[in-house]
Amino acid sequence: MEGNKKMITIYIMGKAYKVPFGLTIMKAVEYAGYRFIRGAGCRAGFCGACATVYRKKGDYKFRTALACQTTAEDGMYLAQLPFVPANREEYNIENIDPDKNVLSEYYPEINRCVSCNTCTKSCPQELDVMDFIQAAIRGDYKKVSSLSFDCIQCGLCTARCPAEITHYHVAQLARRIYGKYYSPIPKHLEKRVGEIKKGKFDKEIERLKKMSVDELKKAYVKRKIERIPRGEVREE
Amino acid sequence: MKLPYFPGCTLKQTAKNFEKSAMASARRIGIELVELPRWNCCGAVSSLTSDDIMHHVAPIRDLVRVQQMNDDGILNNEYRLVVLCSMCFNVLKRSNMLVTKDAETLNKINEFMDTEPDYEGTVEVKHFLEILRDEIGFDKIKEKIKKPLHGLKVSPYYGCTLLRPREIGIDDPEAPTIMDDFIKSLEATPVDNPYKSLCCGSYHTVGNAEVVAHRTYKIIEGARRNGADVIITSCPLCAFNLDNRQELTKKLHPDFEYMPILYFTQLMALAFGEEKEAGFDENFVNPVPLLEEKKLLKKVVSRGE
């Protein structure tokens, strides 16, 4: 790697470290000698475990990032935020009356939103977080679902919100309600569940169960990937 | 006339009939209400402490949207923002007034909203009733109605936020007439109520519904004593308190009798022959039997019970 030649200085919890330019924050922190016990998972921007907050030298902005997805820059003051305390309400999705103002019933604090836009500014997925909280206040499950679909639950918005809202839990409830009560039931899924129940795949399962790990690995690599027939994709 | 329009959260939720009936009525008098393409909750109540600027951000962000609609060519030099909900109207107008008088506060808010264009103080916040009175004229409305509401006795309920404080209100806070004139334009009979601008208890409905129910009793009985059949309002919170809280009111005051509570726009839709858009089935106390008795609605055999 040519970037290895150029070194930059980053500050991890206040202490300076020289690391090669070109690494992600996560790799830079590891290069500096830290080992992740929490706060790292997929290393590919999907799991939301590596929430990070930082400031850059001379910049008043308090910034947020996913450590595995963001390149470390010279003069970054970094801290990991491996966990954001947030209450998740208990509910049984079967017993919910979606016609009621459910999101406000479980999470009344959404009504405290002051429209400061801090959540949107802090989302590493670049979601319109404020807009989906606003839609949640109006009980618009569909809009919350589509605006929050790519949320990876890193919790950065929740850590920053002055109204103490737990955005990702609200959005998850909205998506569950939308999925259960409003989005059309995927036909291919129904069909496949029927086939499984009728025992269409029983023989195949038995065959797989008897395979060794090595055989399984080979079979996995060689597997055929099914195409989703057109017109049966989920809405949005 | 194409005017930008701010609905507010509740009109998308428990007060859909308010919006629907207003849209239908507006069309009949040549007004197209264009909803802001993106908007946020105004906060419902104004920030009242001198150092609290944060809570003015939400309403000002909404006013920026009106500017953007003009910049994007959705509107042509139209800065009158129409609001239906009295509380939203009050909050938006109040914050607007604050920042147009106080350049320093406006500057702070603009600096804070670093993802938005600056608000330039150009928007004028108008309640829909003001548009009816000042732009269309109640006499014009009278000419245009299809079904005069003869024989219907209507008590206006102004509540708080349409009238107070004085510099925000759309009429004399002590002797308002705008709703009375509106009722007359539909050829219904306005009925006075000594409690027409008595607070319904507002947000005390959360956590202290009894306080509200006692006021609901007073307000509705005040209208009934003067012979009213129905009360009209322009506020979804007043509507919730006067309409949905009647059940509790009856519990606390056994002599109480139910009375339908309508948004003023529902009455208007009815007079324009747009009863399908009036959304009477969404009211808590069903107004349909009364309107049928008054021969303002045709009797339908089954209401889909």
Place this chain on the structure above:
Amino acid sequence: MTEVIHIEKKNVKFLQKVVELSGEEVTMCEQCGICTTSCPMAEEMDVSPAGIMRAVQIGDESVVESKAIWFCASCFTCTVRCPRGIDLAKVTEALRQLTLRKNVDHIDLDEVKKESLPAIALVSALRKFTG
């Protein structure tokens, strides 16, 4: 009988704080009582609106603990009637803020969860009753 009120430094400080936060000249109040007779919530209150004004004038901090300041519905009836042009709604707001800004809520959100309420009710109540 004449009542003698001793006003100490801390009382003056409290008065100044409320004046600053509300932006209202509380000392202008002449105790005419029009606010109290106008207030739709007066019957629920343990201290009348005029009483609240008096308490602030003499720097009686105990008014912060009164139920009355929470019963005020910000209806602005007193505001439009006060002959001295004082906006009492701003004064009660300032008094509530003294508690709310210490991160103390006036309502329990678990109670709120028991009923399906319109957004306008929740937004306004949470603005007024949570810090």
